[in-house]
Amino acid sequence: MADPKGFINVSRQTPTRRPIDVRIQDWKEVYEPQEFGVLQKQASRCMDCGIPFCHQGCPLGNLIPEWNDLIWRGEKKEAIARLHATNNFPEFTGRLCPAPCETACVVGVNGDPVTIKQVELRTIEEAFDYGDVNPLPPDRLSGKTVAVIGSGPSGLAAAQQLTRAGHTVAVYERAEKVGGLLRYGIPEFKMEKQIVDRRITQMEGEGTRFRSGVNVGVDITGQQLRAKYDAVVLAVGATNWRDINVPGRDLKGIYQAMEFLPWGNKQALNEISGEPPINTHGKAVIILGGGDTGADCLGTSIRQGAASVTQLEIMPRPTEERPSAQPWPTYPMIYRVSSAHEEGGERLYAVSTEEFLGDENGNLRAIKLSEVEFKKESGKFEKVPGSEKELKADFVFLAMGFVGPEKSELLQQLEVEFDERGNIKRDENFATNIDGVFVAGDAGRGQSLIVWAIAEGRSAAAAVDTYLVGETQLPSPIEPTARPLMV
Numbered sequence: 001m002a003d004p005k006g007f008i009n010v011s012r013q014t015p016t017r018r019p020i021d022v023r024i025q026d027w028k029e030v031y032e033p034q035e036f037g038v039l040q041k042q043a044s045r046c047m048d049c050g051i052p053f054c055h056q057g058c059p060l061g062n063l064i065p066e067w068n069d070l071i072w073r074g075e076k077k078e079a080i081a082r083l084h085a086t087n088n089f090p091e092f093t094g095r096l097c098p099a100p101c102e103t104a105c106v107v108g109v110n111g112d113p114v115t116i117k118q119v120e121l122r123t124i125e126e127a128f129d130y131g132d133v134n135p136l137p138p139d140r141l142s143g144k145t146v147a148v149i150g151s152g153p154s155g156l157a158a159a160q161q162l163t164r165a166g167h168t169v170a171v172y173e174r175a176e177k178v179g180g181l182l183r184y185g186i187p188e189f190k191m192e193k194q195i196v197d198r199r200i201t202q203m204e205g206e207g208t209r210f211r212s213g214v215n216v217g218v219d220i221t222g223q224q225l226r227a228k229y230d231a232v233v234l235a236v237g238a239t240n241w242r243d244i245n246v247p248g249r250d251l252k253g254i255y256q257a258m259e260f261l262p263w264g265n266k267q268a269l270n271e272i273s274g275e276p277p278i279n280t281h282g283k284a285v286i287i288l289g290g291g292d293t294g295a296d297c298l299g300t301s302i303r304q305g306a307a308s309v310t311q312l313e314i315m316p317r318p319t320e321e322r323p324s325a326q327p328w329p330t331y332p333m334i335y336r337v338s339s340a341h342e343e344g345g346e347r348l349y350a351v352s353t354e355e356f357l358g359d360e361n362g363n364l365r366a367i368k369l370s371e372v373e374f375k376k377e378s379g380k381f382e383k384v385p386g387s388e389k390e391l392k393a394d395f396v397f398l399a400m401g402f403v404g405p406e407k408s409e410l411l412q413q414l415e416v417e418f419d420e421r422g423n424i425k426r427d428e429n430f431a432t433n434i435d436g437v438f439v440a441g442d443a444g445r446g447q448s449l450i451v452w453a454i455a456e457g458r459s460a461a462a463a464v465d466t467y468l469v470g471e472t473q474l475p476s477p478i479e480p481t482a483r484p485l486m487v
């Protein structure tokens with residue numbers, strides 16, 4: 001175990017963010033690396049408690065006390081081996097995960113939890129720096145072929161596991177480059193895209209083939225795919241966005257978050273010449289949706305030079321402390337300040353959009369909103385009489401979540417069934433109703449998190465391996481029905 005008194009003698013210390021006025025001038029990641037000695041002391045705070053609830057909090061079942069101990073001792077190679085044993089891509093989760101492991105940490109019962117996510121991130125970054133992340137090709141090939149459709153974290157995890165098990169795997173992606181939401185949704189200031197590229201390089205070295213720019217269902221049919229491959233994994237995400245049906249929705253200037261964010265990333269990487277087609281420079285921006293996607297729109301708008309940004313949320317402002325109804329070790333809904341929130345903009349809670357208002361040319365000019373209260377009697381949010389007001393808006397970004405996978409040509413051609421929530425239906429082995437066709441990630445689970453997508457990809461890979469060769473040695477961290485530790 002790490003230092004037995006570490007959690008008593010050392011206080012929690014998170015890495016610093018770059019100064020706001022500096023970081024909003026560029027698109028680089030906001031966090032400064034922590035000095036290794038400081039990180040080791042943080043790792044020493046892990047109590048190696050009898051029942052590590054952090055394992056429960058993490059869908060991947062990361063062996064957190066083990067690598068905390070190894071990092072504290074400076075045994076970096078062993079630490080990354082233990083981390084990679086359960087997580088294909090700790091560099092993604094170390095940057096982007098909301099860390100349900102930390103809200104389940106036993107030190108957090110009456111103190112500040114261990115900075116697990118930082119230890120994870122530094123462990124993998126040290127491994128990349130010292131050349132310890134190399135391709136691990138299989139010893140022999142099985143002769144079986146698998147097509148993975150979609151290159152987000154679930155598709156990548158499934159592909160890496162199946163390639164290492166000896167199958168010949170091709171990942172199809174309709175976008176120009178692979179990575180799914182890691183590349184096109186998550187802004188550069190949260191994770192630079194060279195982080196995705198270097199992992200793809202490792203996967204190519206292992207033998208995984210990538211076919212980007214191929215819209216499966218259009219460029220190759222579902223039937224052709226099934227004839228060509230022994231198994232298919234649908235990792236197509238939950239890209240069907242939630243919309244809002246109020247007067248004025250068709251005015252010019254209202255976009256979905258995922259129509260806006262990819263341009264921000266292309267701009268950040270100089271992949272477009274000139275101005276992006278949606279450019280908030282000097283404009284009044286309103287974001288509907290108080291979650292992470294909304295915060296990504298906020299940080300992107302600020303970097304483009306928006307004149308004002310307001311983020312609207314229908315729910316009331318959460319409390320700063322855990323609500324009593326969401327005790328340790330659950331993941332609580334509390335007031336969080338992301339790096340983008342520090343950078344500017346205003347957050348309004350308990351408000352609802354009544355109408356979008358336009359000018360004579362059909363351009364958005366304002367949004368009409370009202371305050372709302374949740375009424376137990378009706379079970380609905382109800383308008384507070386007389387609370388209507390108008391806010392100037394040149395752009396509105398809708399960041400209200402996603403309602404399952406698109407009912408695309410591919411899914412129609414394959415004739416897969418959907419569950420009552422609109423996600424692709426699967427059994428306890430991640431199998432759809434069609435023989436040899438499996439589903440992983442948001443497409444089967446519904447809109448979720450990267451850590452769940454990786455866990456899904458790993459588990460679906462184990463199921464596919466069993467389907468192909470009758471047995472598997474691949475780990476399966478979750479069941480398709482597994483849910484976060486919540487009350």
Ligand SMILES: Cc1cc2nc3c(=O)[nH]c(=O)nc-3n(C[C@H](O)[C@H](O)[C@H](O)COP(=O)(O)OP(=O)(O)OC[C@H]3O[C@@H](n4cnc5c(N)ncnc54)[C@H](O)[C@@H]3O)c2cc1C
Binds near residue numbers: 152292
């Ligand atoms: C803006 C935004 C920010 C987010 N930030 C975070 C965060 O900070 N932390 C976190 O944990 N989670 C975050 N999430 C959620 C997280 O990104 C998703 O849960 C995760 O990416 C799901 O992975 P996936 O592999 O299932 O699907 P996706 O990442 O959505 O990938 C699916 C891929 O399939 C491709 N595809 C679909 N149909 C076809 C087809 N017919 N042919 C070929 N390719 C196809 C799509 O183009 C896409 O690339 C965020 C989500 C959004 C929208």
